[in-house]
Amino acid sequence: MTPGAQTIKPDRLLHELSELWTSLSKQEEAREHDSGVLRACSMTLIAFVDDEAQATEMAELFVRLMKAHPSRTIVVRLREDTGVLDSRVFATCWTPFGHHREICCEQIEFSVSLDRAADVASVVSPLVAPDVPRVLWFRSSRIDSVPDLGDLLAVGDKIIVDSARPGAPAYADLRVLVNAGFIVSDLAWTRLTRLRQLIAQLLGGRDLTAIRDVAIELCGSEIPAEAKYLQGWLRSELRSAKVIIRRLDPNGVSKMTGLRIDSGIHIHIESECAEYETGSLRQRANLFQGSEVDVLNEELSIMSHDHVFERVLQHMTVWTPKA
Amino acid sequence: MPGEPSLQDPLRFHRQTPPCAAVIFGANGDLTKRKLLPALYRLAWEGRLAPGFAIVGISRTAMSDDDFRGHMHDSVAKFLEDSPFDEELWKSFAQGLFYMAGDIGDSNMYRRLADCLKQVEQARQTGSNILFYLSTQPSQYAPIAEGIGCARLNKGEGWRRIIIEKPFGHDLTTARELNNRLQKVFDESDIYRIDHYLGKETVQNILAFRFGNGIFEPLWNRRYIDHVQITAAESIGVEGRGAYYQEAGALRDMVQNHLLQVMATVTMEPSATFSADAVRDERAKLLRSIHILTPEEVEANTVAGQYGPGRVGGEDIIGFRQEKGVNPDSPTETFIAARFLVHNWRWSGVPFYIRTGKALPKRVTEIAIHFRSAPLAVFHNEHEGGPAAGIGDSSNNVAVPNLLILRIQPEEGISLKFNSKRPGAGMTLRPVSMDFNYGSSFGERSPSAYETLLLDAIIGDATLYTRQDMVEASWQVVQPILDHWSTRRFPFPNYTPGTWGPREADELLAKYGHTWRRP
Numbered sequence: 001m002t003p004g005a006q007t008i009k010p011d012r013l014l015h016e017l018s019e020l021w022t023s024l025s026k027q028e029e030a031r032e033h034d035s036g037v038l039r040a041c042s043m044t045l046i047a048f049v050d051d052e053a054q055a056t057e058m059a060e061l062f063v064r065l066m067k068a069h070p071s072r073t074i075v076v077r078l079r080e081d082t083g084v085l086d087s088r089v090f091a092t093c094w095t096p097f098g099h100h101r102e103i104c105c106e107q108i109e110f111s112v113s114l115d116r117a118a119d120v121a122s123v124v125s126p127l128v129a130p131d132v133p134r135v136l137w138f139r140s141s142r143i144d145s146v147p148d149l150g151d152l153l154a155v156g157d158k159i160i161v162d163s164a165r166p167g168a169p170a171y172a173d174l175r176v177l178v179n180a181g182f183i184v185s186d187l188a189w190t191r192l193t194r195l196r197q198l199i200a201q202l203l204g205g206r207d208l209t210a211i212r213d214v215a216i217e218l219c220g221s222e223i224p225a226e227a228k229y230l231q232g233w234l235r236s237e238l239r240s241a242k243v244i245i246r247r248l249d250p251n252g253v254s255k256m257t258g259l260r261i262d263s264g265i266h267i268h269i270e271s272e273c274a275e276y277e278t279g280s281l282r283q284r285a286n287l288f289q290g291s292e293v294d295v296l297n298e299e300l301s302i303m304s305h306d307h308v309f310e311r312v313l314q315h316m317t318v319w320t321p322k323a
Numbered sequence: 324m325p326g327e328p329s330l331q332d333p334l335r336f337h338r339q340t341p342p343c344a345a346v347i348f349g350a351n352g353d354l355t356k357r358k359l360l361p362a363l364y365r366l367a368w369e370g371r372l373a374p375g376f377a378i379v380g381i382s383r384t385a386m387s388d389d390d391f392r393g394h395m396h397d398s399v400a401k402f403l404e405d406s407p408f409d410e411e412l413w414k415s416f417a418q419g420l421f422y423m424a425g426d427i428g429d430s431n432m433y434r435r436l437a438d439c440l441k442q443v444e445q446a447r448q449t450g451s452n453i454l455f456y457l458s459t460q461p462s463q464y465a466p467i468a469e470g471i472g473c474a475r476l477n478k479g480e481g482w483r484r485i486i487i488e489k490p491f492g493h494d495l496t497t498a499r500e501l502n503n504r505l506q507k508v509f510d511e512s513d514i515y516r517i518d519h520y521l522g523k524e525t526v527q528n529i530l531a532f533r534f535g536n537g538i539f540e541p542l543w544n545r546r547y548i549d550h551v552q553i554t555a556a557e558s559i560g561v562e563g564r565g566a567y568y569q570e571a572g573a574l575r576d577m578v579q580n581h582l583l584q585v586m587a588t589v590t591m592e593p594s595a596t597f598s599a600d601a602v603r604d605e606r607a608k609l610l611r612s613i614h615i616l617t618p619e620e621v622e623a624n625t626v627a628g629q630y631g632p633g634r635v636g637g638e639d640i641i642g643f644r645q646e647k648g649v650n651p652d653s654p655t656e657t658f659i660a661a662r663f664l665v666h667n668w669r670w671s672g673v674p675f676y677i678r679t680g681k682a683l684p685k686r687v688t689e690i691a692i693h694f695r696s697a698p699l700a701v702f703h704n705e706h707e708g709g710p711a712a713g714i715g716d717s718s719n720n721v722a723v724p725n726l727l728i729l730r731i732q733p734e735e736g737i738s739l740k741f742n743s744k745r746p747g748a749g750m751t752l753r754p755v756s757m758d759f760n761y762g763s764s765f766g767e768r769s770p771s772a773y774e775t776l777l778l779d780a781i782i783g784d785a786t787l788y789t790r791q792d793m794v795e796a797s798w799q800v801v802q803p804i805l806d807h808w809s810t811r812r813f814p815f816p817n818y819t820p821g822t823w824g825p826r827e828a829d830e831l832l833a834k835y836g837h838t839w840r841r842p
Contacts, residue, residue, distance in 0.1 A: 038758065067331060101758075193335045198370060202332040204339055206332065237330050273412070277450060284415035285370050299334065308332045 004116040008087050008110065008119075010126040016089045018105055024091060025102060037093070038103045042298065046156065048076045048140040052135045055109060057140075064293045065090050066105045069300040072129045076120055077111045078142040085119065088109045133157045133303050137296075141167035145256050149152030153182065160299055162187040163225035171228075171316040178310050185302070188225035189309055191297040194287045195259075195267075195274065198235060202265050202278050204249035213262040220254025227256050232312040325718055329739040335426035340781045342451035343481070344443050346436065348427060348467055349459040350380025350391070357422055359458060362773035364399045365406050365429035367416045371778060375447035379439060383426060391422035405770065419447055427459070427467050433474035440476070454780055455741040461490055465504035471506035474842070485560040486515040486780055489580045491789075492570065493663030494796040494805060502791045511791055515780045520581040521780075523770030525735040526588060529690075530602075532729070532737065534593050539727075541692070542654035543669070549724065550674045551589065553582055560640065560820065561657070562632065566648035572655045574627075574801055574808075577679040583610060583797040586675055589729070590665060599785040603793065610796035614664040620809040628825040629656030630682040631816030640682060640820040657681040657816060660828035661804070662835070674835060678828060682820035687842040688731040696724045702742075702752050711725040723754050726840075812824065 024037045045062075049055050062073050077229050082178050092120075093104040108127060112120055128134050136156035143149070144167050153159065161176065163186050177184045203211075216227050225285055227245055234243040241262075246256060259267040267276040272288040288294075331339070345363070347355055356551060366372050378390055391699050395419065400408045411761055424800060425432030433547065444451055457464050469484070471477050485505070492498025505514055507520040542548070555577055561568040586825030594601040616624060631642040644651050665675065720799055728739040737759045745751040779787055817825040823839065832838055 053747055103760075106681045145385075149826065193332075194370060196330075196332065200332070200336060200340060201370070202374060203330055204373075273409075276374070281375055281448065282445070283374050283410050283418075286368050287370075302334055304334070306334055308334065 003251060006118045008121055008123050008168060012125060013087060013089055013108060015306060020089055020106065022095070023259070023278070024102075035193045036101060038101055040066065040103050041072050041129050041132060042069055043071045043076065043133045043135055044078065044215060045069075045071040045135050045137060045300070046074045047137040047307050048078060048122055048143055050078060050140045050142055052077070054139070057231055058106070058322045059092065061140065061293055061296075062105070063094065065296055065300070066092065066103075068297050070103070070105045072127075072302075073105065073107045073117075074127060075107065075125055076124070076140075076241060077109070078146070079111055079113045082113045082115050085113070085116050087244055118148065118151075119158045124152070125155055125157055125269050128155065135300065136153050138162075138167075138169075139165065141165065141169050142255055144169070152310070153177075156297075157184040158185065159304060160185050160296075164188045164191075165231075168225075173315050175316075178313055181234070183303070183305055185297065185299050185306060185309065186225070187292070187295045189312070192226055192230055192233070193298060194285075195230070195269065198237075198267065198274060198276070198287070199234075199261075200264065202267075202276065203261070208238055209240045209243045211238050214241050215246045215258075215260045216256060217246050217258035217260065218254065218256045219247065219249035219252050221250055222254035224254050224256060228316060229312060230256070230259075231288070232315040233308070236311050236315040260283060326775050329664070335535045335708070337627060338778070339371070340371060340376075340450055340778065341452055341482075342375050342450040342743070343454055343781055344377040344379060344440060344447065344449040345454045345456055345777075346379045346381065346440070347456045347458055347555055347780075348381050348463070349392075349585050350422065351382035351384045351456070352458055354458045354611055354811050356381070357402045358771070358773045359456065360395050361403045362397050362771055362777055363583045364403065364416055365415070365771070365774055366778060368406060368409065368412060370691075372781075373418065377421065377443045377447040377449055379436070379443060380420070380422045381425055381427075381432075381436070383424065384424035386422060388422050392417040392420050395420060401422045408435055427463055430470060430473055433470045433476065435474055437474050443761070449481075450842040451479045453479070453481065454481050455483070455485040457485065461492075461501075465501055468505050477508050483507050483509070484514070484515055484780055484782065486514045486517055486776075486813040487740060488519075489516050491516055491794045492576055492798065493570075493575070494598065495795065495802045497722070498794055502557035502794070504731040506791070512785070514791070515776075515785060516789040516794060517776055518580050518584050518770040518787075518789050520778065521584055521588075521789070522733075522776040523735075524642055524770070525731045526585060526736075527775075527787070529585075529588050529729055533589075535606055540593070545669065545673045547694055548673055549693045549695045550676065550835075551586075551693065552676045553586055553589075553678075553689075553695060554825070554840070555679040556685060556725050556823075556842070557679075559688045560682045561643065561646050563647070565643075568657070569649050569653050569655045573657055573659045573679050573681070574804060578659060578661070579801045580789070581799050582677050582679060583613070583692065584793075585586075585731070585791075586613075586677065587665070590670055591802070592669070597786070598752075599788075602786050603790050607790065607793045607796055609665065609667075611794055612665050612667045612670075613796075613800045614666050614764075615799060616803050618803070620803050624662040624831070625804055625808075626658075626660040626825060626827040626831050627656040627808060627813050627815075628660075628814070628818045629653075629655065630657050630680075630820050633682075633820035633822060635682075635821035642820075643681070643753055643814050644816065645797045648670070652758050654813065654815065656808070656813070656815075658683075658824045660824060660830070660831055662831060663800070674837070676832060676837070676839070678824065682818075683823060684821055685734060685842070689842050690729040690731070691840045691842075692726070692729070693837075701770055702750060705830075723752075728840075734760065739828075746832065749828060790806075827841060 003229055012167060028094050047058055051060055055077055058075050061232045086109045089108050091104045092103045094101050122204055134156050135158045138158040159182055216230055218227050223245055231243050231245055256269050267274050274285045274287050276283055347359060347734060349355060396413060421443060423436060440453060457467055468485060492501050537541050587609040591605040591609040594605045629643050632645060633640050643649060643657050644653050660678040663675045723742055728738040730736045739757045740754050742752045743755045745753045776787060829839060
C-alpha cells in the first residue's frame with residue numbers, strides 16, 4: 001500500500017497484480033498438495049463505498065459473492081478529506097470443502113478524496129479485466145457529491161444502484177440513463193423478485209383486466225423504495241387496476257406489510273416470508289432474499305437490458321415537467 | 324418495450340408450474356423418504372410449486388394423513404440436503420399431504436383414490452392435473468397403470484402424467500411388453516421415464532458445453548478424437564441391495580440406462596431446437612447407431628467382473644457372494660468393461676470404452692475425451708510426465724495427447740489437459756490442467772436431479788426423460804451381451820475390492836494400444 005501518494009499508475013498496479021499471482025503460486029508449490037491456484041474472474045466489479053468500515057464489509061461480501069460470480073473487484077473509497085489518492089492490491093482465496101486447490105479472486109482498492117474523484121475513471125479504465133463484463137455498483141452515499149459521473153459511467157456495461165440507500169439517484173435520473181441505452185438496475189427492485197413471483201403465481205390464469213383495486217399496505221412514515229417499485233410494476237401490468245399505497249400505521253420502521261388484490265387475495269408480508277390467502281387456501285411462502293449478497297447474486301447474473309424494470313421505471317411517479 | 328403485460332418476468336422468475344396433485348405409489352418407501360419428498364419440499368421452499376400443490380401417498384401400511392405427515396416431516400428434516408428446514412413452511416406444505424392405505428392389486432383402491440383426488444381437487448384447487456409417480460417395484464408398474472386406467476384416472480379435464488424409474492424391463496422383450504402395457508393406458512407423451520443421470524447438472528452441462536460454444540464442436544469427431552472413456556465407479560459394494568442387484572447386475576443397472584444415455588449425450592448430433600422431442604430424437608438416433616455386437620465380438624469386446632472378499636483401508640470387505648440375499652454361487656457381474664463403436668460419419672472407427680463397477684478404488688463418474696496426438700512431434704524427447712500423470716507414455720517419446728475430461732461426480736466440472744513449457748532454460752514440456760468447476764465447486768447449490776426432473780414433469784418438459792424408442796434402442800445394444808454371457812461361466816470372483824476391476828479390463832484396452840485413465 002502506498003498511503004498518501006498523489007498519483008496512481010495503472011501499470012504499476014497491474015504489475016503488482018502479476019507479482020501477487022506469482023507469489024500465490026509459489027506459496028502453493030511449497031505446500032504438501034501442490035494443486036496450483038485457480039484464478040477465477042468472470043467480470044470486473046467496481047464498487048464505490050464511503051469509508052474503511054464499508055470497504056471491510058465489502059471484502060467479506062465479495063468472499064461470499066465470488067462463489068457464484070468470481071470477479072476482479074475494484075473498490076473505490078470516496079473520502080471527504082482532500083488530496084488523497086492511494087491504492088493497494090490483494091487476493092481473496094478460499095479452498096472449497098474437500099478440495100486441495102485454492103480459488104482466488106483479485107481485488108484492487110483505492111482511496112480517493114472527493115476533490116480527486118474526476119481522476120477515478122482514468123485509473124479504473126485500464127484496470128478492468130478484458131473480455132468480461134464490467135459492472136459499476138454505486139453504494140457510496142457520497143457519490144452524489146461527484147459533480148460529473150459521465151466518464152465513470154462510460155467504463156461500465158451495467159450500473160447498479162440501491163434506492164433504499166442514501167445517495168441513490170432519483171427515478172428520473174435512472175430513467176434518463178435507461179433512455180440513453182445504459183443497462184441499469186436497482187437493488188430495491190431486485191429485492192422484490194420473490195414477492196413479484198408469488199403475485200404472478202397467485203394471479204396465474206386469471207383475467208388480469210378484471211382486477212380493479214390493489215392496495216399496497218405499509219407502516220412507517222416513509223414510503224420504501226420497494227413499495228414504490230411494486231406500485232410501478234402493478235400499474236404497468238394491471239392496467240385496469242387502481243394501485244394505491246395505504247399506510248396502516250405511521251409509526252415504526254417504514255416497510256411493506258401486505259398486499260390486497262380485489263379478487264380475494266391477501267398477502268401478509270413478514271421479513272422473510274409471506275402468508276397468503278386465496279379462496280379457501282391459506283399458505284406460507286418463503287420470501288428470503290434479504291441479504292445484499294442474495295440480491296447482488298441475482299443482479300450480476302443479468303447482463304442484458306431488464307425490459308420489465310425499464311417499463312416499470314416509465315410508470316414510477318417522478319416530478320419532472322413535460323418538455 | 325416488447326411484449327404485452329402478463330406479470331411474467333422471464334429474466335428473473337423461475338418457470339411457472341401449473342397446479343397439480345402428485346400421487347406417489349410406494350409412499351412409505353426409501354425413495355420417497357430420501358429423495359422425492361425432500362425434493363418437493365425444497366421446490367416449495369423456493370416457491371416453485373403452485374399454491375395448492377398436493378401429494379397423495381399410497382402404500383400398504385395403514386396410517387392416517389397426520390401419521391404420514393409426521394413420517395415425512397422426519398424424513399425431510401433428515402434427508403434435506405444443503406437447505407434449511409423451516410418448520411413454519413413445513414406446516415403449510417404438510418397441509419397438502421394426504422395418505423391412502425391400499426393394495427395396488429385391489430381395484431377398489433383405485434376407486435377410492437378417484438374419490439380422494441376429487442376431494443383434493445376441490446380443497447386445493449389442483450386444476451384436475453395429476454402426476455402419478457410409481458416409486459414401487461418395477462414388476463408393479465404395469466398393474467398400477469392398468470388400475471389407474473380401469474378407474475378412468477388416466478383421463479380428465481386436466482393433464483395426466485406418469486413417472487416410472489429404471490429398470491424399464493429386464494431385457495428387450497420385457498421392456499417392449501412394459502411399454503405396450505403402459506401405452507394402452509397413457510399416451511407416450513405422458514409417460515415420463517426417469518433416468519436421474521440425465522437430471523444431473525453436469526450431464527445437462529454437456530449439452531451446454533457442446534452446443535453453446537463454437538470452438539469444441541468442430542473438433543468433436545473421428546478426425547480429432549482418438550477414443551473416449553466413460554467411467555462410473557462406486558467405491559462401495561452392493562450394501563443391502565444384494566437381492567435386487569443379483570437380478571440386475573452392472574450391465575442392466577448402469578450401462579443399459581445411465582451410461583448409454585451419457586454416451587448418447589456426448590456423441591449425439593446437435594438438435595435443431597432445444598425442444599424435448601428434438602433433443603430426444605437425436606439421442607435416440609445415436610443409440611440406434613451403436614454397433615450391435617455379434618457373439619464373437621461380445622467375447623472380444625466385453626469383460627465381466629465380480630468382486631470377492633478383500634481388505635480396503637484396514638477394513639475387511641465381504642465379497643459379493645457373501646452379501647445378504649446373494650446366492651453363494653451367483654454369476655452376476657458387479658463390473659463391466661466394454662468397447663463400443665458408433666456407426667455414423669462423425670464417429671466411425673472411434674472406440675468408446677465404458678466401465679462401471681462396485682467396490683472400485685473411488686466413487687467417480689467422468690467422461691474422458693482423448694484427442695489425437697499432434698501430427699508432428701516437434702518437441703521430441705522433451706516431455707515430463709507419462710503414465711503416472713495418466714495421459715501418455717514419455718518413454719515412447721510421443722507428444723502427450725490432449726485430454727478433455729467431463730467430470731460428472733463427485734467434483735462436477737471440466738478439465739482440459741494440454742502441454743506447456745516448463746519455466747526455465749531449455750524446451751521441456753509438461754502436461755498442465757486447466758480446470759473449470761461447476762456451481763457445486765464454487766459453493767453454489769445445484770438443484771438435485773430429482774428436483775429438476777420432478778419440476779420438468781409438472782411443467783410438461785420431457786427433455787431429460789427417456790422415451791420408448793430410446794429405451795428399446797439401448798436394450799438392443801445390451802441384449803446380445805446378456806445373451807452371450809448367459810451361455811458362459813465366468814471365473815468369479817475375479818477382482819479384489821479397491822482395485823480397478825479384473826486384469827482383463829486392462830487387456831481389453833491394451834489390445835487397441837490404449838490404457839484406462841486413472842481418475
